[in-house]
Amino acid sequence: MSNVLSVGRLGAMLAKEFVQMRRDRITFAMMLAVPIVQLLLFGYAINNDPKGLPAAVLALGQDRYTRSVVAALQVSGYYRFGRQPESAAEAESLMARGAISFLVTIPSDFGARVERGDEPRILVEADATDPAASSGAVSALQTIAGRALTRALGNEEAVREQSQSALSFIVHRRYNPEGITQYNIVPGLLGVILQMTMVMMTSMALTREIERGTMENLLAMPATPAEIMLGKVLPYLAIGSVQVAVVLSAAKLLFGVPFLGSLLLLLTCVLIFVLALVLLGYTISTMARTQLQAMQLTFFFFLPSLLLSGFMFPFAGMPGWAQAIGELFPLTHFLRVIRAIMLKGAGLDDVGVEVFWLFVFVPVYAGLALRRFRSTLD
The missing domain is CATH 3.40.1710.10 (abc type-2 transporter like domain)
Incomplete structure (x- = not known):
């Protein structure tokens, strides 16, 4: 084979890569969708001087x-x-x-x-x-x-x-008379960290089995789709509990964030939130064929959720359409719950509506995951 650069061979390689990109529709869609989403969110939805x-x-x-x-x-x-x-x-x-x-x-x-x-x-x-x-x-x-x-x-x-x-x-x-930014950011970080890790790890649950070639063994087991789903997502609840303990301890010991509400109520809300996240990750894993695609879909969900939830920018300052989209993310409701409980000492009567919507995400994501579950490799 000649070591001289061949235009023909290079053209063949380029053609092959473009064909591969066309076949990988998720990656191709991400390349177009991510910049469009960023332009729309930063151009129209984000406002550092909120009104209304x-x-x-x-x-x-x-x-x-x-x-x-x-x-x-x-x-x-x-x-x-x-x-x-x-x-x-x-x-x-x-x-x-x-x-x-x-x-x-x-x-x-x-x-x-x-x-x-x-x-x-x-x-x-x-x-x-x-x-x-x-x-x-x-x-x-x-x-x-x-x-x-x-x-x-x-x-x-x-x-x-x-x-x-x-x-x-x-x-x-x-609730924050000194205007300390950490009182607002640190509780919200608990939701962001849980969302990033729980969704990403569980989104690779099935795709990892497919890539390693062990999916056939999983399908051969006398287990229902619901049992397989629970077996995949429940271990991550234990991981999430460790993260919760670390973040809450750091919030109190390092940043002095006040904790005025009920710890039991907060942990219950965290459990519902984490369960919704792992079911969402499992749903993503039923859509992706590879771990790379699972990570891409996770990022595509994570970006608008982070920007429209009220974590980085004031939720009330966004236009109505952006707030309507933000209400579709579990992180939006969780941020309201954790800040209300920790900083305001709110009880269930005060955050009951937000807890209800957090709970709604659990059967919705579970239903989507079971509906999307592939009983065969085809």
């Missing part, structure tokens, strides 16, 4: 100045007043469940204080479990309310100047 944050107003008075301030906050785009609690207890429940990010309390004598220039004050309670989500909205409070009072006061120049200079906001950052 869910808020509630507890207005103890109904004077024109109160209405002007509330309307100005709504028009600013930072706040979305969709709830109006009747009492402080109801507002506290909304905050604990994560239904609102801000609670604006305007006292009953606010209007009288504005007209007298007697230091009118507004209390704003912010959910600071994610400091990045609330910083922009909090910093804009003074300017927004000041302009609203200027318009409400009309031509009363002296009163306007006095009230504007005296108007103040008392901002109470709940």
